Structures are given as structure tokens and as C-alpha cells.
Amino acid sequence: MTPRSVRLVLVGFAVIAASCAESSDLIPPPVLDVVEGGPVRAEVLEELALPGEAVDVRFVNSSGTEYWFNPCERTVERLVDGVWVSLGQEMRLCTAVAYLLMPNGRRTDPVDVPGDLGPGTYRFRFELRPPSTTDVRARPASSTFEVQ
Numbered sequence: 001m002t003p004r005s006v007r008l009v010l011v012g013f014a015v016i017a018a019s020c021a022e023s024s025d026l027i028p029p030p031v032l033d034v035v036e037g038g039p040v041r042a043e044v045l046e047e048l049a050l051p052g053e054a055v056d057v058r059f060v061n062s063s064g065t066e067y068w069f070n071p072c073e074r075t076v077e078r079l080v081d082g083v084w085v086s087l088g089q090e091m092r093l094c095t096a097v098a099y100l101l102m103p104n105g106r107r108t109d110p111v112d113v114p115g116d117l118g119p120g121t122y123r124f125r126f127e128l129r130p131p132s133t134t135d136v137r138a139r140p141a142s143s144t145f146e147v148q
Contacts, residue, residue: 039063052115
């Protein structure tokens with residue numbers, strides 16, 4: 001290695017180390033888990049759902065903050081012995097779309113019910129993000145629905 005290439009390698013390591021130090025200082029924004037009475041609600045409009053079909057969910061924002069979300073990016077939770085259990089859906093593919101929920105606004109969107117759900121009580125969990133990366137994200141749990 002020539003002295004010039006050694007200097008380039010050292011400069012490259014310094015740049016990488018500096019960028020790593022900066023990124024490790026980033027703190028993810030807090031998340032507000034909302035079940036009832038929070039600033040954002042998700043209301044399933046049907047009490048009974050069919051596996052593989054969609055249900056309408058009304059999103060209600062009673063805060064002064066706008067939120068972005070994709071209703072496809074949701075988690076399904078099942079009530080088991082009085083405890084909500086998250087069902088893994090790691091391979092779920094969603095289009096890169098963001099819906100806007102205005103401050104003090106509401107909107108209704110269809111949400112797919114997985115086709116492999118057995119009989120039971122379920123709810124959805126969504127994540128809504130404000131435009132600022134430092135503001136609190138909301139993770140409302142929806143009202144419940146039944147699969148028979």
C-alpha cells in the first residue's frame with residue numbers, strides 16, 4: 001500500500017465512524033399505545049367478520065395533530081384467556097401508500113381480515129405517524145370483531 005492509499009483508507013474509516021456515531025445518537029420517537037379514550041381511535045364497523053374478507057374501519061382523530069398511516073400495515077391480535085396475543089404476519093406485503101388522518105378528522109377504510117383466522121375475538125393494531133419524526137406515534141387498538 002502506498003502512503004496515499006493508506007491516507008484514503010484512514011479518511012474512509014473516519015467518515016464511517018463519524019456517521020455511525022451520529023446515527024447511534026438518534027432516539028426513536030415515543031409510541032403511545034392507545035386502547036380506549038386516546039387521541040386516535042380505530043372502530044371496526046362490523047361485529048362479525050369473514051376470514052379472507054375486508055371490514056370497514058373508521059379512524060377518528062380527536063387531537064390537533066395530523067397522522068399518516070397505511071391500513072394494510074396492521075397487526076391482528078386475538079383474545080386468548082383474557083389476554084391479547086399478537087398473531088405473526090411477517091410475510092405481509094403492502095403497497096407503499098400513506099393515508100392522511102387530519103386533526104380532529106375521521107376517515108373509513110377497508111382492512112383485510114386474514115383468511116386463516118379461526119373462531120374467536122379479534123382486534124387490529126395500527127401505527128399512525130405524525131409528520132415530524134420527533135412527535136409521538138399512535139398505536140391504537142381497534143374495537144373487537146368476531147370470527148365464527
